[in-house]
Amino acid sequence: MKRKLQTLFLAYLEKSSMAEIRLEHVSYRYSPDTPFEKVALQDIDLSFTPGKITGVIGHTGSGKSTLAQLLNGILRPTEGRVLLDGEELFVNAKSRHAARFRVGLVFQYPEYQLFEETVFQDIAFGPKNRGKSNEEIQRLVEEAAHFTGVEPDLMDKSPFELSGGQKRRVAIAGVLAMDPEVLVLDEPAAGLDPSGREEILGRLVTYQRERGKTVLLISHSMEDVARFADELLVLKEGTAFLHDTVEKVFSDPEKLTEAHLALPQITRLILDLKARGIPVPASVHTVSDALFLLKKLLKEGT
Ligand SMILES: Nc1ncnc2c1ncn2[C@@H]1O[C@H](COP(=O)(O)OP(=O)(O)OP(=O)(O)O)[C@@H](O)[C@H]1O
Numbered sequence: 572m573k574r575k576l577q578t579l580f581l582a583y584l585e586k587s588s589m590a591e592i593r594l595e596h597v598s599y600r601y602s603p604d605t606p607f608e609k610v611a612l613q614d615i616d617l618s619f620t621p622g623k624i625t626g627v628i629g630h631t632g633s634g635k636s637t638l639a640q641l642l643n644g645i646l647r648p649t650e651g652r653v654l655l656d657g658e659e660l661f662v663n664a665k666s667r668h669a670a671r672f673r674v675g676l677v678f679q680y681p682e683y684q685l686f687e688e689t690v691f692q693d694i695a696f697g698p699k700n701r702g703k704s705n706e707e708i709q710r711l712v713e714e715a716a717h718f719t720g721v722e723p724d725l726m727d728k729s730p731f732e733l734s735g736g737q738k739r740r741v742a743i744a745g746v747l748a749m750d751p752e753v754l755v756l757d758e759p760a761a762g763l764d765p766s767g768r769e770e771i772l773g774r775l776v777t778y779q780r781e782r783g784k785t786v787l788l789i790s791h792s793m794e795d796v797a798r799f800a801d802e803l804l805v806l807k808e809g810t811a812f813l814h815d816t817v818e819k820v821f822s823d824p825e826k827l828t829e830a831h832l833a834l835p836q837i838t839r840l841i842l843d844l845k846a847r848g849i850p851v852p853a854s855v856h857t858v859s860d861a862l863f864l865l866k867k868l869l870k871e872g873t
């Protein structure tokens with residue numbers, strides 16, 4: 572009995588920490604009712620699966636960053652509603668302010684996000700606003716900085732003295748330090764070198780898996796979303812063109828072409844082998860995994 576209760580409680584905790592974001596017929600127009608009006612998103616009606624990583628992909632200008640900013644209340648939908656755990660984000664200034672801290676957004680350009688005098692103050696901004704004590708702030712900042720690879724000697728520097736890669740890490744640390752319920756990452760690895768990219772994406776995924784966060788990973792890289800996402804949302808000219816598991820979305824390369832996107836090269840190779848009757852799993856998207864698989868097949872004489 573005790574064991575059963577423990578299991579139920581753990582399941583409850585797990586579930587309760589998973590936030591749901593829902594968009595109800597959301598549209599967004601920049602400069603509405605002016606000669607400069609631009610429809611960026613049109614009638615998006617979907618939920619992001621709680622506790623999963625949804626990769627958001629789409630050609631440049633398809634509306635990815637606009638979507639990101641609608642999710643944490645920076646932008647207000649021109650039509651429709653954004654709901655976080657069933658509550659509308661934009662009821663009043665208070666709910667909108669709260670949304671900024673409940674949904675952590677790492678901006679596409681870190682320069683838009685960093686504004687304090689020192690790196691420490693920048694990372695501390697979120698926990699401070701969430702009313703944490705000084706000791707807690709110190710701990711959260713140190714943890715987040717360590718996690719994202721921000722060196723301790725950068726803490727007293729101005730964020731503007733940093734390199735592009737360091738700014739990116741500080742911006743991510745600032746969002747993680749708030750411990751948001753939902754994490755929206757707009758091209759979080761852009762501007763990092765390949766090893767930094769690997770490292771930061773790997774760590775973010777570990778963070779998500781350990782804490783069961785709902786994460787949106789916006790990326791230009793089909794390889795990255797293939798490897799790290801559970802589900803994909805494909806935007807095409809401001810509409811939700813496809814929204815399904817990675818496997819399902821990747822199983823129709825022609826549909827992706829319609830959205831001006833292409834499968835990762837390795838995935839194409841694997842699907843080609845599959846079409847020729849070679850027994851390969853469809854979930855191989857990286858060179859190293861493909862190499863491992865092909866070596867195994869050769870050894871077995873397939
Ligand atoms: N401040 C703005 N004023 C007017 N139009 C804008 C503004 N910001 C974006 N847009 C337009 O809205 C559309 C969607 O832009 P958005 O930045 O959301 O696309 P994106 O998918 O993030 O693109 P990218 O891949 O280049 O980052 C584009 O046509 C863009 O030109």
Ligand SMILES: [Mg+2]
Pocket residue numbers: 635636637679
């Ligand atoms: Mg963008």
